[in-house]
Amino acid sequence: MFKYLLRRLILSIPVLIAITIIIFLLIELAPGDIVDYYMSSEGQMTQEAVEQLRARFGLDQPLPVRYLNWLGKVLQGDLGFRFVDGRPVGPLILQRLNATALLIGSALIIGILIGVPLGVFTALRQYSFWDFTFTGLSFLGISMPAFIAGIFGLYIFAIQLRWFPSGGMRPVDRTPTFFDSLYYLILPASILSLQYIAQYMRYTRFSMLEVLRSDYVTTARAKGLPERRIIWRHIVRNAILPVVTVIGFSIPGLVVGAVFTETIFSWPGMGTLYLDAVQGRDVPLLMGMNLVIAVAVLLANLATDLAYAVVDPRIRYD
Amino acid sequence: MQKRIGIFLLVVLVASLSFGTLQAQDAGENVLIGAFDVGPGGAPQVRPYMDTAGRTWLAKIWSTLVSWNEDSTALTPQLATEWTPNEDATLWTIKLREGVLWHDGEPMTAEDVKFSLELAYHPDAATTFPSFSQLTADQFVGGAEYLAGEADEIAGIRVVDDTTLEFEFVQPNPRLPFSLLFVWVLPEHALADLNPADYQTTDWFHTVAIGTGPFMHDEFEADQFWALVPNPNYWNGKPLLDRLINRYFRDATAAVLALESGDIHFTYVTADVALRMQDNPNFVLYSGPSGVTNYLIFNYRNPAFADVRVRQAFLYAIDRQAIAEAVYDGTVELVPCISALPALHPPAEELNDYAYNPDLARQLLEEAGWDSSQTYEVHTYYTDQQSLDALAAMQQFLAEVGVNVQPVTVDVPTYNSYFYSGEGWDLSYRGVGATLVYPYQFYMTGGYDVTSGDTLMGPAFPELEAILQEAQSEIDEERFVELLQDACAYQNQNALEGYMWTSIRFGVASDDLENFYWFPAQGGGPYEDHPELWSVGGND
Numbered sequence: 001m002f003k004y005l006l007r008r009l010i011l012s013i014p015v016l017i018a019i020t021i022i023i024f025l026l027i028e029l030a031p032g033d034i035v036d037y038y039m040s041s042e043g044q045m046t047q048e049a050v051e052q053l054r055a056r057f058g059l060d061q062p063l064p065v066r067y068l069n070w071l072g073k074v075l076q077g078d079l080g081f082r083f084v085d086g087r088p089v090g091p092l093i094l095q096r097l098n099a100t101a102l103l104i105g106s107a108l109i110i111g112i113l114i115g116v117p118l119g120v121f122t123a124l125r126q127y128s129f130w131d132f133t134f135t136g137l138s139f140l141g142i143s144m145p146a147f148i149a150g151i152f153g154l155y156i157f158a159i160q161l162r163w164f165p166s167g168g169m170r171p172v173d174r175t176p177t178f179f180d181s182l183y184y185l186i187l188p189a190s191i192l193s194l195q196y197i198a199q200y201m202r203y204t205r206f207s208m209l210e211v212l213r214s215d216y217v218t219t220a221r222a223k224g225l226p227e228r229r230i231i232w233r234h235i236v237r238n239a240i241l242p243v244v245t246v247i248g249f250s251i252p253g254l255v256v257g258a259v260f261t262e263t264i265f266s267w268p269g270m271g272t273l274y275l276d277a278v279q280g281r282d283v284p285l286l287m288g289m290n291l292v293i294a295v296a297v298l299l300a301n302l303a304t305d306l307a308y309a310v311v312d313p314r315i316r317y318d
Numbered sequence: 319m320q321k322r323i324g325i326f327l328l329v330v331l332v333a334s335l336s337f338g339t340l341q342a343q344d345a346g347e348n349v350l351i352g353a354f355d356v357g358p359g360g361a362p363q364v365r366p367y368m369d370t371a372g373r374t375w376l377a378k379i380w381s382t383l384v385s386w387n388e389d390s391t392a393l394t395p396q397l398a399t400e401w402t403p404n405e406d407a408t409l410w411t412i413k414l415r416e417g418v419l420w421h422d423g424e425p426m427t428a429e430d431v432k433f434s435l436e437l438a439y440h441p442d443a444a445t446t447f448p449s450f451s452q453l454t455a456d457q458f459v460g461g462a463e464y465l466a467g468e469a470d471e472i473a474g475i476r477v478v479d480d481t482t483l484e485f486e487f488v489q490p491n492p493r494l495p496f497s498l499l500f501v502w503v504l505p506e507h508a509l510a511d512l513n514p515a516d517y518q519t520t521d522w523f524h525t526v527a528i529g530t531g532p533f534m535h536d537e538f539e540a541d542q543f544w545a546l547v548p549n550p551n552y553w554n555g556k557p558l559l560d561r562l563i564n565r566y567f568r569d570a571t572a573a574v575l576a577l578e579s580g581d582i583h584f585t586y587v588t589a590d591v592a593l594r595m596q597d598n599p600n601f602v603l604y605s606g607p608s609g610v611t612n613y614l615i616f617n618y619r620n621p622a623f624a625d626v627r628v629r630q631a632f633l634y635a636i637d638r639q640a641i642a643e644a645v646y647d648g649t650v651e652l653v654p655c656i657s658a659l660p661a662l663h664p665p666a667e668e669l670n671d672y673a674y675n676p677d678l679a680r681q682l683l684e685e686a687g688w689d690s691s692q693t694y695e696v697h698t699y700y701t702d703q704q705s706l707d708a709l710a711a712m713q714q715f716l717a718e719v720g721v722n723v724q725p726v727t728v729d730v731p732t733y734n735s736y737f738y739s740g741e742g743w744d745l746s747y748r749g750v751g752a753t754l755v756y757p758y759q760f761y762m763t764g765g766y767d768v769t770s771g772d773t774l775m776g777p778a779f780p781e782l783e784a785i786l787q788e789a790q791s792e793i794d795e796e797r798f799v800e801l802l803q804d805a806c807a808y809q810n811q812n813a814l815e816g817y818m819w820t821s822i823r824f825g826v827a828s829d830d831l832e833n834f835y836w837f838p839a840q841g842g843g844p845y846e847d848h849p850e851l852w853s854v855g856g857n858d
Contacts, residue, residue: 032731038446039734040370041750041757046764049449056444056518085363086519087540095540151571158579166579167572172543172563173349263569266576268541272568281731 005306012298016291017071023290024067024283033059033281034083057083057283070287079291080284084276089288092273097292099169100257100269106189107258108250111196116243118197119204120236126209134201141198146191150264153191167266188265192258196250203246207239214238248304255296347560350583350831350854351543353573354564357586357823358608359842362566363540365523366502367438367445374842375564376502378546378849380529383412383431383498386845389606389837393495394846397426397503397530407492407793414481419551420505421527421534428477433506435475440514441465452755453497459486492793496755499844503530532557532850541566548850557850577601577826583854584827584836588702589649592824604825604836611658611752612650612705614696614712614816618776620744622694627686629813633672635679635719636712642819645707650819655806656760658752658820664803669810679719690720697726698747699733708818709747740774751840752820754802758786761814775814782808830854 035053054060058069073080079089122131158166164187170176171184211217212235220230257271270289277285309316354375355362361372366380377385383398400413418426438447439455448454455461460473474486485494505528512520524544527535532554533546544564548557565582567573573585587595596603614632616623623629642650654669655662663669683690698709709725716723723745736742750757760774761782773779782805789801809815823838833851837843 030732032729032733032735034731036731036734036738038370039738040450041748041760046449046454049454052441053444053446056442081519085365087521088519092540151575154572154575154579158581159575162579166576166581167567168542168565168581170539170542172351172539172545172565173347173561264572264575266542266565266567266569266572276568279729279731 001309005302008302008305012302015298016294019294020071020287020291021067023287024063024070027281027283027286028063030281033057034283035059037084037280066283070284074291079288082277082285083282084280084285089284092285093270093288093292096257096268096270096273097255099267100262100271101254102185103189103192103261103267103269104253104258106185107192107196108247108254110189110193111200111250112247114193115197115200116204116240118201119206119243120208120231120239122201123205123208123212123239124231135205138198138201141194142202144194146195146258146260147264149191149194150188150261153187154264157187167264169267188261188267191265192261200243200247203243204239207242208235211235211239248300251300252293252297255293348558348854349561349563350559350834350852351563351565351581352584352827353567353576353582353586354584354842356567356570356573357825357838358610359823359838359840360586361842363524363544365518366504367443367447368518369500369502369841370446370450371841373844374836374839374847375544376842377531377844378533378562379527379531379535380502380504381531382844383501383503384495385499386839386843388835388846390609390839390843390845393499396844397431398498401495401498403492403494403793407490407494408487410485410487410491410494411478412483412485412498414483415553416481418530418553420507420530421549421551422505422508423551424505424507425480426503426505426530427480428483429480430503430506431483431501432471432475432477433510434502434504436464436472437504437509437512437514437517438501439464439472440517441467442513442515443517445517447500451497451500452759453491453494453500457487457489457491459488461488490791490793492791492798493755505529533559533562536561552850554848555850558853559849562849562852574826577828580828583831584825584834586838587824587826589646589704589822589824592826593647593649595826600829602827602829602831602834604827604838605822606838607651607658608821608823608838609658609751609753609840610749611653611656611820612708612747612749612818613653613656614818615746615748616775616815617740617744617746619740622689622692623744624777625686626812627682628688629816630670630672631679631682631686631688631719632716632721632816633813634675634682635721636715636816636818637674638672638818639674641708641711645704645711646819646821649824650821652819653817655809655817656750656752656757656815657802657806659754661799662754662802662806664807668807672813676715676719683720688720690722693722693724694744695726696723696745696747697728697733697736697743699728699730700747700749701727705747712747738774740772740776753840758789758805761786779814782814 034057035050038053051060058066070080081087082089082092118134122134125131154166157164165184169184171180217230217234220234255270257269257274259271259275261267262269262272274289277289354360355372359371359374361370364372364376366376369376381397383396384393384401385396387394397415397418398412399415402411403409414428414431420426437443438445455465455472458472458474460469463469464472476484476486478484508526508528509522512522524538532549532552534549536547537545543566546562548559550556565576567576570586570588573582574587574591576582577585592603592605595601616629618624638652642648642652657663696709698705700706713723713725725747737746761779763773763778763783764771785801785805785808789798789805792798792801825836825838827834827836832853833848835847837845837847839845
């Protein structure tokens with residue numbers, strides 16, 4: 001197992017380097033750079049001024065030199081400085097990662113806690129009033145764009161009812177407490193969780209219905225087992241495995257962020273940071289974020305593979 | 319067990335709800351929270367000398383030598399109280415306000431001004447100040463030597479005494495006062511050890527941030543807010559507020575929702591929101607001319623647009639008044655030339671009003687041999703719905719006379735990479751801050767072209783260039799304005815560009831505020847808004 005883990009980790013290094021080279025080339029291929037971002041009709045950018053600014057950002061050097069400079073610094077643990085406002089990239093990403101993990105993590109947990117039981121509930125009452133109601137609502141949850149749900153949520157709960165703040169992560173006029181943080185988190189996390197609830201509910205329902213019709217359930221019933229035991233031991237347990245896989249797919253969101261929800265709720269997460277980085281052609285920030293995301297995805301894949309061995313006794317990594 | 323967990327979660331929810339609400343109500347201080355960096359004049363978290371916009375907020379902490387008056391029609395003293403030229407405007411004497419103290423109690427002197435300018439001009443600092451102020455180092459005597467590293471200081475920036483400076487220029491510089499709008503004064507005693515190469519990465523501007531402005535740095539949470547406390551030593555009197563807070567929003571809609579929910583007291587709003595909120599008694603609407611002209615610019619490198627009849631046909635074909643009323647609800651005014659300032663427009667009899675006349679447009683196009691089978695892309699960086707609707711209407715009007723255009727929206731760096739190179743575009747719909755000092759460089763040979771040294775649009779315009787050059791060196795203000803009116807007439811008659819309109823911009827504040835003032839100045843000013851008099855709680 002340890003050998004396997006080590007081998008996978010070593011193999012990840014060239015993959016990571018290849019990813020960073022591709023991203024670096026893609027940024028280079030996009031028209032415009034940080035100096036174009038700064039150009040303005042209200043200024044007077046002479047050729048000299050433009051060159052001076054390009055040199056300041058190191059853009060006057062050839063592409064391979066720039067890449068190697070970046071790589072060299074990364075190996076020393078330095079992700080460089082953001083072009084647009086000169087802030088160090090490493091701490092900035094860390095700060096945004098915390099915010100994103102908190103928001104999306106909470107939404108995921110709400111999604112699992114509500115979506116999975118709802119799926120079980122509706123599957124056991126197929127074609128009932130409740131089944132139609134929740135299945136219908138789940139369509140709404142899946143198809144409603146995040147920014148519409150966000151604006152509706154804000155309008156009702158922040159403007160009309162004034163139960164929750166209209167955005168941000170913390171109060172700006174005092175030191176935040178645990179309750180403050182929770183108060184700011186509830187609305188965006190709940191709105192974001194709608195899509196997770198709908199998604200997990202539908203997968204759980206579907207998976208439950210599959211299992212409900214399987215022979216071993218019929219056998220269990222024929223044996224005269226109590227219904228409660230059939231449901232929880234035989235149906236739910238087996239039906240939940242594909243749902244776990246679907247939940248696993250949502251995990252990278254913890255690092256990537258949710259652009260629309262972050263924008264509407266002024267939540268300083270990874271999604272909006274990435275968008276800003278692209279719009280500003282902020283090479284150090286883009287590279288830093290892609291590196292972090294790539295590492296997270298590689299580690300998540302590795303963890304999933306390892307989890308298979310734990311879940312399924314037939315799989316062994318020797 | 320499940321019940322207990324449920325009850326626990328419910329208690330936490332109710333507790334956080336009530337706690338959050340109570341805390342917000344208990345604050346009780348005189349705290350004004352605004353979204354000062356939302357909208358075109360805002361630029362969150364910028365630092366002085368990198369301020370392409372965002373000056374409304376920066377001016378709360380630091381001060382410039384001069385500022386605009388409250389409606390951006392005239393310059394008014396800030397840290398400089400007088401600015402006097404010699405006869406040919408090659409030597410300016412700047413008198414500073416006496417008794418101004420830094421936030422840490424140290425006196426501000428003329429040495430600080432010299433230090434600030436030399437820091438802003440330092441090649442390693444690579445600030446955007448020289449381009450934005452249109453006051454480059456080499457205009458000063460000794461500036462070229464400083465840039466070349468042959469001198470440690472700029473000889474033409476001289477400290478006469480603690481409150482007097484002299485600026486000596488190689489050429490006459492009659493428009494210097496407009497450049498002084500961009501000169502932020504920074505404390506030499508706090509920044510003397512800063513390596514200019516670290517100017518753009520130092521966190522000093524968000525952690526220490528010593529200035530001479532009405533408010534002092536208190537707490538900065540990146541991407542969330544910046545909180546200030548009053549400066550007891552402010553030269554115009556200690557501010558009344560206990561705290562002034564700028565909240566950062568990535569999206570103007572989110573800021574409007576925050577305003578409507580009572581979480582903030584002020585934000586910039588778009589025209590449609592302003593029209594919706596104007597009758598709501600809980601809010602006060604602020605408005606003013608944007609000073610920005612929206613127009614179609616033709617790339618003359620494409621011979622199709624080199625013919626004046628074609629350009630005039632564009633103007634006759636588009637019913638600008640109809641778009642102003644239908645799309646913008648009357649919140650824009652038509653312009654006859656690039657200038658957005660009515661004072662720079664010559665009398666109506668010298669101007670062609672290009673009233674909607676599709677028949678004349680067709681006739682002009684026919685005379686010019688226009689090829690109707692061609693489709694031209696119109697590049698724009700505007701993404702707001704009104705601009706896109708206006709573009710769609712323009713596309714429709716032009717199609718009716720046989721001109722096929724296709725609007726294409728791109729992001730700012732992409733747009734600029736094409737636009738300022740002069741290559742890769744034919745038509746562009748854009749906005750430009752168009753006042754006394756710019757964008758006249760667009761029409762000067764080598765004025766803003768970064769590739770070929772032509773004018774931005776391609777050919778030279780010798781007649782216009784002569785007028786503008788004379789204006790640049792004209793010392794007499796009245797004659798200066800007359801010359802700019804001549805330039806306007808030339809642009810209008812030659813349909814140099816497709817001049818459309820200048821918009822009115824809006825801000826909305828809670829009616830709780832007292833003595834609050836906001837104006838949509840370009841780049842955020844700085845302008846006179848007397849924040850020392852602002853207060854909250856007038857309507858409780």
